[in-house]
Amino acid sequence: ANMGLAYSRRDDFEQAARFWRAAIALKPEHVEVYHNLGAIYAKMGQMEEAFAMWDKALALEPDRANTHYNIGNALYRQGAYERAIAAWSRVVELDSQYHKVHYNIGNAYFKQKKLEQALAAYQRGRERDPDNSNIYYNIAQIYIERGEAELAIQYLRDSIERNVQDPEAYYQLGGLYHKAGRLREARLSFERFLQLSPNHPRADGIRQALRQIP
Numbered sequence: 001a002n003m004g005l006a007y008s009r010r011d012d013f014e015q016a017a018r019f020w021r022a023a024i025a026l027k028p029e030h031v032e033v034y035h036n037l038g039a040i041y042a043k044m045g046q047m048e049e050a051f052a053m054w055d056k057a058l059a060l061e062p063d064r065a066n067t068h069y070n071i072g073n074a075l076y077r078q079g080a081y082e083r084a085i086a087a088w089s090r091v092v093e094l095d096s097q098y099h100k101v102h103y104n105i106g107n108a109y110f111k112q113k114k115l116e117q118a119l120a121a122y123q124r125g126r127e128r129d130p131d132n133s134n135i136y137y138n139i140a141q142i143y144i145e146r147g148e149a150e151l152a153i154q155y156l157r158d159s160i161e162r163n164v165q166d167p168e169a170y171y172q173l174g175g176l177y178h179k180a181g182r183l184r185e186a187r188l189s190f191e192r193f194l195q196l197s198p199n200h201p202r203a204d205g206i207r208q209a210l211r212q213i214p
Contacts, residue, residue: 016040031060035067042074050074065095072104081108099129106138115142133163140172149176167197171206178209187213 017040023033038053051074057067072087085108088101102125109118119142126135136159143152156173160166174189190206190213197203 014044017044029060031057031064034060035064035070038067039070042070047074047078063094065091065098068094069098069101072101076104076108079111081111084108099125100132102128103132103135103138106135110138110142115145118142131162133159133161133166133169136162137166137169140169144172144176149180152176153180165196167193167200170196171200171202174206178213183213 017037021037023030024037027033034053034057038050038057041047041050041053051071054067054071057064061067068087068090072084072091075081075084075087085105088105088108091098091101092105102121106118106121106125109115109121119139122135122139122142125132126139129135136155140152140155140159143149143155153173153176156169156176159169160173163169170189170193174186174193177183177186177189187210190210193200194203194206
């Protein structure tokens with residue numbers, strides 16, 4: 001199994017899978033190996049095999065939080081958002097230290113346009129992981145969707161406080177300031193966006209907009 005980990009760290013997934021399959025043959029009740037082999041199959045795009053390995057891990061250890069977490073991640077990538085939420089909700093029940101799971105649940109609700117549930121999940125994530133800039137950014141997206149510009153501005157600023165290198169936050173903040181007639185703040189935000197991402201697909205449009213701002 002240790003060789004499997006070594007190959008996995010080198011992204012040699014075929015060799016990692018081969019060693020973990022050998023480890024299972026020697027010790028069929030090895031839960032960790034089923035979990036790891038499922039992760040490797042997922043990275044290789046072999047999702048049927050991945051879910052089969054995770055199911056075997058959970059058959060041996062039903063309360064294994066990180067396996068439920070991986071299942072949730074895989075389901076989310078497949079667009080099975082409600083099933084992903086169910087898997088991640090099981091993680092919440094099992095291990096309160098999985099702070100990111102609330103952010104993930106929020107994303108799954110947001111993908112379905114369930115904004116109230118998404119906001120509640122993001123707020124739980126913010127309480128547990130207050131330095132995660134992505135949470136504040138995504139909360140801002142909800143307020144933008146709802147037309148609540150001042151709250152969106154507040155959360156974008158909170159996001160930038162935690163990650164000053166995020167061009168998207170500056171872009172959106174500039175747009176909100178511009179719409180609100182706060183032109184000096186719009187200019188500063190757009191200029192910072194261009195500093196961070198001068199070749200962004202929207203960069204030329206922002207340069208044109210800046211020429212119109214007094």
